[in-house]
Amino acid sequence: MTKTRDITSEFRFRKTNKDDGARVFELIKHTGVLDLNSSYSYLMWCEIFSETSIVVERDGDSVAFISGFIHPDAPNTLFIWQVAVHESERGKGLGTRMLVQLLKREACRNVRYVEATVSPSNRPSQQLFLGLAKKLDTNCKLTDYFLSSDFPRTGHEDEQLYKIGPIDEENKLVKE
Template sequence: MQHPRDLARQALPTLRTPVSEDGSGIWELVRACKPLDENSMYCNLLQCDHFSDTCVVADMGGEAIGWVSAYILPNDPETLFVWQVAVSEKARGMGLGGKMLAEILNRDVCADVTRLQTTITSDNKASWGLFRKFARNQGGSLSSEPHFIREDHFAGRAATENMVTIEMPNPVAQAA
C-alpha cells in the first residue's frame, strides 16, 4: 500500500484562482495544518470571494491540498502581503508553497509588486524555510524585524510575529 504522500506526488496539482465554493475545503485544510491559526469558515469564504485575484488554491481531484491567501496592501500597491500558506501533509516536500507564491506573483494584478511581506513567529521553521528559499529563487533579499509584539498586540496570548520583507527584482512578474 502506498503512502498518501507518494500518491500525491504521482499527479501534479492544478494551481488556480479560488472561488467561493472552495471556502469550506480551504477551512478544513487550514484546520489540518497545525499550528496554523484557524480563521472562521466565513473568513476563508471571503478570502476566496473578495481576494481571489491574490489567492491560490492547489487542487487535486477536487480536494484543496494547498492554499495561499494574500492581498495587495491598500496603501502600497507595490507590496503583496501573504496572510497564510497551507500545504496538506500529503503534498509536502513538493515545493508547492513556492510554486503557489510564484503563481500569484505571475498574475497581472501583481504587475506592480516589488516586495512580498508576511509575518512569521520565531519558532516557525517551515515558514522561515519557505520564504528564505523563495527569496533566493527570486533573486531577492529577505529582512525581518519584530512587528506584532506578544505583550503589546496579543495580550501575552500569542508569540511575537516578525515582519518578513522580501525585496524582489523589478518587475516581479517576469522574475517569478
C-alpha cells in the first residue's frame, strides 16, 4: 500500500531566534521581490521580535517567514512587516497558516487588528490579507499609506495599508 505524506506534518512552524537571521536573509533575498534589509536587521528581528514572528521549516530548510510586531501606538494591532514563502512552497496556504498561528500566540492575546502595507503590484499579498479577513469573518479596510514620493529612491511603488479587523477572540481559533 502506498502511503501519502500529510502536508501538515511536513512543515514545522515555530518562533524565530537569532540563529534564523542568516537563513531568513537568504530567503528574503531569494524571493527577488521583497525589500532586502541588512543581514544585521534580520538577526535583530528574529531575536527581538520572536514572539510576533514565525518561521516555517521543511527538511531543515527555512521555507517561509513572517516578521511582525505589536504596534507601539496601537497595542491591539499586529503589524506585519514582511511575508516570504519560498517559490517551491507557494500555493500551499503557508502565509495564511502562519498568520493564524501568530494570532493564537499569547503575545497576540489582545490583538484585534492586523495591519500590513502592500504595493499595488503585489497580488499575492493582496490576496493573502483579503483572504485572512474572509477567513476571520471580519473587515479589510484599504487606505493610502506611503506614496512613492515618500521613498528615498525612485521606482518604489505606493504602499496601501490593509487593516483587518476587528478580530473576535473566537475567530482567532479558526482552523489554519
